Amino acid sequence: MTGRPFTTTPTRRTILKGMAGAGALAAVPRFVQAQSSEPIRIGFQLHRTGIGASYGRWYERTASAALKVLNEGGGINGRPVEIVFEDDGTDPKRGAEVVEKLTTQSNCDLVMGTLFSHVVIGSAPRAGELKVPYLVCSEGHHVASGMLNRWTLQPGITDVKSQVQGMAPFVSSNLGKKVTMIFPDFAFGHDHRDFFTAAMAAQGGEVIQQIAIPPTETSFTRYFPQIPSETEVIYHVMVGPAVLTFVKELGEFYGSGDRPQLFGFIDSLEAVDINSPGLEFLDGSHFWEGHPRYKQADASEHETFYRAAVGVDDNGASVSDPADIATYAHMFSTWETLFVIKHAMEAAGYTGPADRQKIVEAIEAMTDFAEGQAHPQGPKVFNGKTHQAFGLQSITKVEGGKLVRVHQTSMEDGFYPDEVDYTTMSF
Amino acid sequence: MDFGPFLLLALMEGLVTAAVLALTASGLSLVFGIMRVVNVAHGAFFMLGAVLAWFVSQWVPGPPALSFAVALVLCPLIVGAIAAAADTAVLKRLNYEPEATIVATIGLLYILEQAALSFFGPDARPVPAPLNFRIQLPWFGYSGYKLAVVAAAALVLLAVWLILRHTRAGLIMRATQIDRDTARAFGINVDRVYAGVFAMGAGLAAIAAVLIVPIQQAHYLMGGDPLLLSFIVVIIGGLGSLRGTLVAALVIGLSDGVISTFFAPTLAKIVATLAVALILVLRPQGLFGKRAA
Numbered sequence: 001m002t003g004r005p006f007t008t009t010p011t012r013r014t015i016l017k018g019m020a021g022a023g024a025l026a027a028v029p030r031f032v033q034a035q036s037s038e039p040i041r042i043g044f045q046l047h048r049t050g051i052g053a054s055y056g057r058w059y060e061r062t063a064s065a066a067l068k069v070l071n072e073g074g075g076i077n078g079r080p081v082e083i084v085f086e087d088d089g090t091d092p093k094r095g096a097e098v099v100e101k102l103t104t105q106s107n108c109d110l111v112m113g114t115l116f117s118h119v120v121i122g123s124a125p126r127a128g129e130l131k132v133p134y135l136v137c138s139e140g141h142h143v144a145s146g147m148l149n150r151w152t153l154q155p156g157i158t159d160v161k162s163q164v165q166g167m168a169p170f171v172s173s174n175l176g177k178k179v180t181m182i183f184p185d186f187a188f189g190h191d192h193r194d195f196f197t198a199a200m201a202a203q204g205g206e207v208i209q210q211i212a213i214p215p216t217e218t219s220f221t222r223y224f225p226q227i228p229s230e231t232e233v234i235y236h237v238m239v240g241p242a243v244l245t246f247v248k249e250l251g252e253f254y255g256s257g258d259r260p261q262l263f264g265f266i267d268s269l270e271a272v273d274i275n276s277p278g279l280e281f282l283d284g285s286h287f288w289e290g291h292p293r294y295k296q297a298d299a300s301e302h303e304t305f306y307r308a309a310v311g312v313d314d315n316g317a318s319v320s321d322p323a324d325i326a327t328y329a330h331m332f333s334t335w336e337t338l339f340v341i342k343h344a345m346e347a348a349g350y351t352g353p354a355d356r357q358k359i360v361e362a363i364e365a366m367t368d369f370a371e372g373q374a375h376p377q378g379p380k381v382f383n384g385k386t387h388q389a390f391g392l393q394s395i396t397k398v399e400g401g402k403l404v405r406v407h408q409t410s411m412e413d414g415f416y417p418d419e420v421d422y423t424t425m426s427f
Numbered sequence: 428m429d430f431g432p433f434l435l436l437a438l439m440e441g442l443v444t445a446a447v448l449a450l451t452a453s454g455l456s457l458v459f460g461i462m463r464v465v466n467v468a469h470g471a472f473f474m475l476g477a478v479l480a481w482f483v484s485q486w487v488p489g490p491p492a493l494s495f496a497v498a499l500v501l502c503p504l505i506v507g508a509i510a511a512a513a514d515t516a517v518l519k520r521l522n523y524e525p526e527a528t529i530v531a532t533i534g535l536l537y538i539l540e541q542a543a544l545s546f547f548g549p550d551a552r553p554v555p556a557p558l559n560f561r562i563q564l565p566w567f568g569y570s571g572y573k574l575a576v577v578a579a580a581a582l583v584l585l586a587v588w589l590i591l592r593h594t595r596a597g598l599i600m601r602a603t604q605i606d607r608d609t610a611r612a613f614g615i616n617v618d619r620v621y622a623g624v625f626a627m628g629a630g631l632a633a634i635a636a637v638l639i640v641p642i643q644q645a646h647y648l649m650g651g652d653p654l655l656l657s658f659i660v661v662i663i664g665g666l667g668s669l670r671g672t673l674v675a676a677l678v679i680g681l682s683d684g685v686i687s688t689f690f691a692p693t694l695a696k697i698v699a700t701l702a703v704a705l706i707l708v709l710r711p712q713g714l715f716g717k718r719a720a
Contacts, residue, residue, distance in 0.1 A: 219642070221440055222437070225436055225437075241551030242644060252570045255567070278559070
């Protein structure tokens with residue numbers, strides 16, 4: 001009998017085949033196991049470019065730092081968590097596309113992170129159509145006003161209506177009664193305009209002039225002559241790439257002459273060093289801060305932990321570049337929202353996209369968040385009907401080149417009657 | 428604020444706008460006048476000048492005045508070189524056909540903007556002003572640097588005019604503008620003239636940007652407004668007429684200052700655009716343009 005001799009010496013080709021086979025075999029159990037430990041994917045709608053870019057840079061860093069803490073603590077339900085960042089160009093149209101892409105192409109379990117109110121308002125309807133939870137970090141009143149839908153929630157940051165309601169008593173009793181407001185001409189600025197004007201009237205004060213400026217504006221001096229001379233307080237809140245120019249030109253305009261008191265939302269100086277040349281005139285002026293940029297003397301251990309985890313020094317700048325100033329007053333919202341997601345998914349026993357509705361219901365059932373590592377900005381009350389969180393606000397004063405807290409609101413200062421009950425709406 | 432000081436502030440603001448606009452638009456006008464190229468990337472060259480000024484301010488040590496002086500010389504040269512390269516590599520190969528060059532310069536605009544986004548980032552970054560004094564008037568304070576910008580722009584424009592009128596290079600450019608073929612017949616290297624003119628136009632935009640960047644900050648999307656306003660100015664002034672460009676820049680700049688201070692900046696843009704529409708209907712060649720034969 002003749003036949004091919006059986007050889008025990010493998011050829012290079014069979015070795016390669018064998019390796020491929022073994023690799024495939026090794027891969028199978030991992031895949032099978034993946035049904036229970038596949039990562040949870042959180043889509044993050046990020047203002048990486050466009051007028052919100054400086055916020056986007058820090059929202060990405062903060063969310064990534066929170067993600068690291070989350071995964072080191074065992075992830076969600078024992079599953080690791082991933083964040084898929086997608087740039088929306090701070091553009092509402094692109095925003096809606098990003099929500100869709102994250103949901104349908106990147107297979108994210110939910111979407112979070114949006115700041116600019118026009119992007120939120122442009123994107124939320126798409127999230128509602130796709131039936132995907134959409135957790136915004138935007139401050140706008142559009143969530144609690146009932147303008148959006150059951151899938152959109154804001155558990156990480158207080159809304160503008162609540163913020164300004166807490167500011168008005170301080171402004172009217174300490175700074176002056178006649179206020180001129182300067183605000184960006186889009187939804188977020190209109191929230192300021194409407195609710196601060198009402199809140200001032202409730203305090204016996206008066207907003208005597210409202211100056212709206214497009215958020216893309218690059219030159220501001222031409223708006224300042226509209227400030228009436230009897231103004232006692234200038235209330236300013238600007239956003240966009242030109243905020244430094246805005247504040248500088250305000251300083252040039254008043255120069256060394258008499259000027260009204262200044263009360264600003266730190267938005268006017270987010271990501272800008274308050275000690276930049278030309279900003280000396282801000283000394284002694286007051287700011288709202290959601291979360292004080294300069295580490296305060298009474299900072300909690302959680303605050304210290306959060307600062308170190310994100311990589312922010314005691315002056316609110318990046319530890320690796322002192323010129324890179326954080327958007328500190330807002331970015332905590334992404335950190336806190338991520339931990340709200342963790343608790344909601346664990347409470348809901350979340351297993352996959354089929355359980356998305358359970359996430360919304362779990363968040364709606366929440367009532368308060370205690371201050372802690374998951375909520376370093378401070379304690380919060382959550383209103384499940386309006387999908388809106390309420391927290392403590394700080395008023396800081398520029399003293400010796402730092403922002404020092406002079407007042408903190410109480411939780412009750414920010415409450416207002418419900419305007420909507422999302423829980424009665426269908427999914 | 429009383430009417431008098433209000434008007435004064437409006438005129439000062441308008442003068443700054445007019446000065447910068449005159450520089451930017453004269454670059455656009457020069458390119459169109461001599462090369463018959465509608466340069467849509469002109470705003471991108473403006474932006475590039477500002478962004479490069481920021482890089483210079485980071486790299487050059489010493490007082491802000493020194494780094495600013497370096498930027499004022501270096502940035503227009505770099506931007507001009509990039510423009511000359513774009514002319515030789517792209518526009519020349521399209522034989523300067525009007526439609527093709529418009530599309531090509533739109534492409535150039537995107538390339539330059541995305542390059543700035545990649546290398547400079549999406550943030551607005553401040554460049555320190557070379558002089559930091561403020562003029563305190565009885566009614567309001569005003570940046571001394573802004574007034575210096577007006578003076579500097581006037582000097583640069585004077586230099587451009589002198590070059591065009593009284594140098595051999597200017598003579599060659601004017602000859603090329605009047606008749607390209609005859610100029611070539613007289614031994615003028617038209618390709619080189621075109622590359623030079625394109626570089627000079629971009630360089631003027633870059634000078635305007637270096638002057639404005641301490642006021643406005645550098646940002647990768649900052650070229651949009653100057654481009655729109657430059658087109659408005661060039662169309663009103665008459666395509667290719669430098670004198671018309673200057674007059675139109677002054678008119679548009681001052682009216683922009685007055686209207687946007689007294690009413691709203693958006694209204695100023697509406698009025699300017701309306702003026703363009705009226706000019707196109709009533710006097711298509713522009714205020715100082717020559718009617719096409």
